[in-house]
Amino acid sequence: MSATAPDANDRAKIALVGAGVIGAVHGQVISELADRVELAAVVDTHPDRAERLAADRGGKVFTSLTDALAAVDIDIVVVCTPTGRHGEVAIEALQAGKHVIIEKPAETTVAKTDQIIEAQRKAGTLVAVISQHRFDPSTEIALAAIEKGELGRLTTGIAAIDWWRGQSYYDSGDWRGTWELDGGGALMNQGVHTVDLLVATMGRPVEVFAYTDTLAHQRIEVEDVAVAVVRFESGALGVLHATTAAHPGLSARLHVHGDQGSIVIDNDLLTFIHTTPQGSGAAERSYGSASDSINQVENYDLTEQTGPTAGSTAGGLSPLAHRRQYENFLAALAGKEPVRVDLKTNRQSIAIITGVYESARTGKPVAL
Ligand SMILES: NC(=O)c1ccc[n+]([C@@H]2O[C@H](COP(=O)([O-])OP(=O)(O)OC[C@H]3O[C@@H](n4cnc5c(N)ncnc54)[C@H](O)[C@@H]3O)[C@@H](O)[C@H]2O)c1
Numbered sequence: 001m002s003a004t005a006p007d008a009n010d011r012a013k014i015a016l017v018g019a020g021v022i023g024a025v026h027g028q029v030i031s032e033l034a035d036r037v038e039l040a041a042v043v044d045t046h047p048d049r050a051e052r053l054a055a056d057r058g059g060k061v062f063t064s065l066t067d068a069l070a071a072v073d074i075d076i077v078v079v080c081t082p083t084g085r086h087g088e089v090a091i092e093a094l095q096a097g098k099h100v101i102i103e104k105p106a107e108t109t110v111a112k113t114d115q116i117i118e119a120q121r122k123a124g125t126l127v128a129v130i131s132q133h134r135f136d137p138s139t140e141i142a143l144a145a146i147e148k149g150e151l152g153r154l155t156t157g158i159a160a161i162d163w164w165r166g167q168s169y170y171d172s173g174d175w176r177g178t179w180e181l182d183g184g185g186a187l188m189n190q191g192v193h194t195v196d197l198l199v200a201t202m203g204r205p206v207e208v209f210a211y212t213d214t215l216a217h218q219r220i221e222v223e224d225v226a227v228a229v230v231r232f233e234s235g236a237l238g239v240l241h242a243t244t245a246a247h248p249g250l251s252a253r254l255h256v257h258g259d260q261g262s263i264v265i266d267n268d269l270l271t272f273i274h275t276t277p278q279g280s281g282a283a284e285r286s287y288g289s290a291s292d293s294i295n296q297v298e299n300y301d302l303t304e305q306t307g308p309t310a311g312s313t314a315g316g317l318s319p320l321a322h323r324r325q326y327e328n329f330l331a332a333l334a335g336k337e338p339v340r341v342d343l344k345t346n347r348q349s350i351a352i353i354t355g356v357y358e359s360a361r362t363g364k365p366v367a368l
Contacts, residue, residue, distance in 0.1 A: 012333065013040040015068045015098075017089050018080030019053040020044075020173070021317075022103055026078055027057035028319045029326055036330055037076075041068040065089055069096050076329075079103060082173070083189070084181035087112045090127070094119040099126045101329060105192045106346045108183025109354060113347045120343060128329045128339045129346035131196045132321035135328065137304045138270035142201055142256060142263045150275035152260025157202040157230075157238040159194040161186065164249030170220050177220030185214070185222030188353050191242030194252050196341075196349045197265070198240070201256045204233040205352045205368050208240075212360040216245035228356045240356065267307050268321075273297050 011034075016026055019042055030039045039059040044050035050061040062068040065077065069092075077093035079086050079102040087107045093100050094116070106129045107113045120127045133139055145151055163186070175181035182189055199205060210228035217224050224245040230238035251267040260282075264272035272295050276282045306320045325341070332339045355366040 011036055011038040012075040012330070013038050013073055014059075014076045014078055015041040015043060015065065015072065015074045015093075016053070016059070016078045016080060017043040017065050017068075018082075018085075018103075019046075019049040020080065023049075023053060023080040024056075025317050025319050025322055026080055027053050029323045031057050032319070032323055033326055033330070037326075040074060041072045043068050065092055069093075069098075074098055076101060082175035082181045083183050084108045084175065084178075087116055090116050091119040094123040094125060094127070097123055097125060099329075099333065101128050101130065101326075102343075103130045104196075104346065105129070105183065105188060105350050105353075106343055107350070108179075108181070108188070110347060110351050113343060113350055117343045117347070126329070126332055126339055127343050128325065128332070129341050129343060130322065130325060131193060131341045131346060131349075132325050133193050133197060133268060134200060134341050135321050135324035136265075136268050136306070137302060138265045138268060139197060139200070141270055141273065141300055142254075142265065145261065145263065145273065145275050146201055146256070146258075149278050150261055151256065151258030151263065152276065154202055154232075154234060154236045154256065154258045156236060156255075156257045157198050157232075158253070158255040159191070159198040159238070159240050159242075160255075161191045161194050161242040161252045162246040162250040163190055163244050163252070164247045165190070165217075165224075165244035167217055167219070169244075170217060177217070177222050179221050182222060183350075184353060184357060185212075185220065185226070186224050186244045187212075187226040187240070187242040187356055188222070190244055191226070191240070191252075192349055192353065194242075194254055195240065195352055196346070197254050198230075198238060199348050199352065200345075201254070201263075202232050202234070202236055202238055204348065205230050205238070205355075206233050207231040207365050207367050208352060208355040208359055209365040210240075210356040210359040212357065216247075223357075223360075226356055226360070228359070230352065240352075269305055269307055270297055270300065270302060273300065 042050040170177040212223035228240040260276035
């Protein structure tokens with residue numbers, strides 16, 4: 001069934017590669033979508049991990065994708081290996097003509113992401129990169145308001161990730177906190193979601209200037225603090241702040257500001273929105289402050305909103321947002337909608353993050 005969509009009456013057969021923390025979340029989502037997908041193979045270089053996941057969610061166990069593809073008919077390969085091992089797995093799957101879902105970020109560098117893009121071009125199959133918060137109701141409301149011009153001219157955006165990870169987190173996998181396999185620290189691993197939302201809302205970044213440091217952890221190569229300023233193609237300006245050194249760990253926030261409105265998303269939830277619908281003739285006020293600005297959040301249907309721990313599977317991760325992204329991928333396979341987060345989209349986030357690292361290294365602004 002390679003390179004074509006599964007027949008409408010068939011369940012798409014999935015090979016899940018990497019049965020670690022996020023592999024368990026994908027396993028749960030695949031179980032929840034059992035009317036449309038089937039976990040046919042679970043692959044991990046540690047067979048005990050693959051066996052544990054297969055016992056919970058089904059599928060035959062393998063220690064390499066090569067063996068799985070030789071033994072089982074597969075439609076979709078889901079890549080949940082350490083980031084610096086995404087490319088090799090995804091490219092093998094694409095060369096075998098499979099559709100691919102890759103965990104975030106697509107790879108550790110823009111050049112390696114481009115290699116996957118080239119393999120996809122040759123395969124002609126679908127590839128999605130997980131960026132589950134694109135599917136949060138809060139994000140969809142924000143993007144719709146921006147699209148309709150209800151924030152006016154966008155002026156500034158802030159992505160702030162004030163998290164804490166103990167040393168035990170970095171010690172829990174030998175790939176964590178390494179340049180080669182994690183590709184970076186607080187910004188690349190933890191911050192990439194919020195950077196992706198910043199790019200989705202503010203548009204293409206064109207220049208970045210940054211400082212990074214490692215202030216609260218040992219035995220890691222990468223940063224646990226990154227701060228940066230960004231200039232967007234539209235002329236809007238932005239601020240990035242990402243840390244895993246803010247004890248006890250607060251939230252991930254996105255602020256989007258324009259001359260007609262503002263939006264704040266805090267821990268996936270829409271906590272503030274003020275828009276000026278075009279043509280509404282809302283009076284211009286010469287100044288405004290929190291006390292006289294109006295939070296219009298009650299005007300929106302937020303019943304589907306879910307914070308980071310709703311239905312939590314592992315490490316406080318909610319499978320609900322991942323499920324929404326799977327729904328999009330399955331609809332794309334059926335030709336009903338486009339893949340909403342593709343490789344080129346995720347490449348922009350990787351470019352801004354690797355631009356931050358280059359700027360911090362050289363002490364100079366980096367054009368993206
Ligand atoms: N979307 C999210 O919110 C989210 C959350 C956590 C992790 N992630 C991403 O998921 C990926 C994995 O993270 P994790 O925390 O699950 O890591 P993990 O270390 O818990 O799991 C990775 C698994 O991959 C296996 N593995 C390594 N190389 C392999 C190979 N070549 N073939 C088969 N198996 C292999 C390892 O043995 C391990 O079991 C990373 O890219 C990370 O950024 C995304």
